[in-house]
Amino acid sequence: MSIDFLPDKPIYQQLIDRILGDIMRGTLAAGEKLPSVREYAVEVGVNANTMQRVYKELEQMEITETRRGQGSFVTEDQKKILALRDEMKEQLVTTFLQSVAAFGFTTDEIVKCLQERGGEHD
Template identity: 45%
Template sequence: MEFDNSRPIYLQIVEKIKKDIISGKLERGDKMPSVRVMASELKVNVNTVQRVYQQLEQEEVIFTQRGIGSFVTRDEQVVKRIKQEMSYELLENFVQGMKELGFDSSQILKLLTKYMEGEPGGSIKGR
């Protein structure tokens, strides 16, 4: 995993994990890798992963059983909540940013469709 130099690593990992849960790569109740294993996989320090898990637990995204491990929440509402939170944040950041660049709504729409047509993996027209 590659990190953006201008933002804390632990926050980037937090977001990555939440995305994996939202998209279904991680399912409710799944056991998370141990802090040491994940630190090794991501090539970061154990303390950094510790901080990640701490943050996720605070947001009720995972729960921890000492000596056993950490697990993805079984609460469906929490998953829904973070999905809404993250998608809204993306929308807000995008639209507001584009408007600050001087684009209006219709221009934003045009640019987006044009961008997605040129991108692989789109599902607008089967391709």
């Protein structure tokens, strides 16, 4: 299953975001083993070096850990996962608010739109 990558963002960053999303949604559980670098690279259709960089970045973020001879695993530290979730939420909200302001929408317009569409993506 190859992924259609966005042209305006590095592929490795898109893969990091994908894995972080899987962790935050619970698709990848705390303590769960990740596929090997080669397996994941083949699955998403990228070079193994790109996947190696993704895994290295995730480990530097302390979201995953490598166990010698066993592979890479999602952290079991729920506090780190919750902190990541909060950080991502703040980043998304900040980006959203900057976009809203750039287009000149009022807070009332946006709140009304969000309330109207509230349950669409739950």
